[in-house]
Amino acid sequence: MRTVKYLNISYKIYKHYISKKDGTTKRLPGEKELSEQYSVSRETIRKALNELIEQGKIYSIQGSGYYIKQESLSLKNSLNSLSSITEMIRNANLAEDDMDTNIYVDKPSDEASELLQIEKNDDVYILNRIRTAKLEPVVYSINVLPYKLVGNEFAQYYFKGSLSKFLKDFYDYEITEAITEIQAVTSLDEVPAIFSGNNYPLLKFIQTHYTIEGKPILLSYDYMRNDVIRFYVKRNKRIKGGNMK
Amino acid sequence: MRTVKYLNISYKIYKHYISKKDGTTKRLPGEKELSEQYSVSRETIRKALNELIEQGKIYSIQGSGYYIKQESLSLKNSLNSLSSITEMIRNANLAEDDMDTNIYVDKPSDEASELLQIEKNDDVYILNRIRTAKLEPVVYSINVLPYKLVGNEFAQYYFKGSLSKFLKDFYDYEITEAITEIQAVTSLDEVPAIFSGNNYPLLKFIQTHYTIEGKPILLSYDYMRNDVIRFYVKRNKRIKGGNMK
């Protein structure tokens, strides 16, 4: 891949002005000065700086300049960007030791047929998984995958490992976004059997995963022990045109 | 405020090509054609289209074109954009009938002093609030506000209503982002007294609110009845340069 100038310069600006947080210099040089310094046009500098704004590292004030943001505390398991449960377990400094996967075909629940936009008599694959760390169950997942998307060969070729990676490599279905509902689980009958009897606080994620076209291809339910894995969301103020829905 | 051309055109393109979701036309005209149609330069069209991409309404494939995304299900209480608890209650079709607010000065907890980046012997205002709907408690909030940021006059002038709005109007502190930790509350001793005795599933948000400079100015704890208010997060795949932290 050819190097993209503005991303390259964005990184250089970050390294030179932002990474060494000495706490003194707060303002960046102006666009004009930077464009001379890096021998590129002003628009390219603007794209580079915009990249840093999107990453939350700097902000700008019209008529004044670009300023470095104060360092905030770490944002480890950010729900804003898509990541697998496996990654989240690693971020919690837990080693995932085993994974028990169980596949079968069934009819979708009402909720599943609505979220996956399929008919109620369409078949779905159901994948149950228990993830453990230090021999204790940490996450219990149920994945619901429309049969018609993956066909009969799915059960033959998929064994274990990242489901989203398999869907991409084998079927060229790439998941680019997800909408997640977050729930607290307390009523005892909803708690999966593996967790029942214990008094863990449990979070439940109901996640619908979409391709770039906006087509739903996977629904997942994840029950997670909230005492060992923590979740964060970064929330931003909406700017510009608002919601024109 | 002067009208910004690319936002204006972005809206026009949305109205003309996207809002009337007849399900047939999936591809937008090319950049060149659109720039002629709206009599603007190609770069302006690109900014307009980019706006629609950021809103999740379209996507582009290099060498091919711009395409309309499939409609996904509603994303009501999105945690991605900042909104007040009051708004969330309204989105849940609940009318907030009363609010009991209680203010006093105290020392911060260890967690509060860390998140607010203040000393442990600095004073903080504590605001407790109970929000009810249909005479039942729905949300219990604790707000922690550094005394040195707002001074003695805070208790005199602030009575009730949106705290973030008051901070902006009275002190010119504008909250532009927040980092929220999401927890499930189950252990009985952590449940606020108003909720105890009942068997509601409770979600707890620990939110640190920042100004645009990245300075923390408010910490809030919100305990919410998850059976009446539901929360969603939109998660996107990270593109481009990744994390250069």
Added chain:
DNA sequence: TAGTGGTCTAGACCACTAC
């Protein structure tokens, strides 16, 4: 190979901040 979107340039004018 033709057509599309992605990057980059040089220059202009406008809106806002700081003084």
Added chain:
DNA sequence: TAGTGGTCTAGACCACTAT
């Protein structure tokens, strides 16, 4: 009023998709 960032233009070349 000078200097800054925000918008907009017209044109060039490159990378990718479709065929």
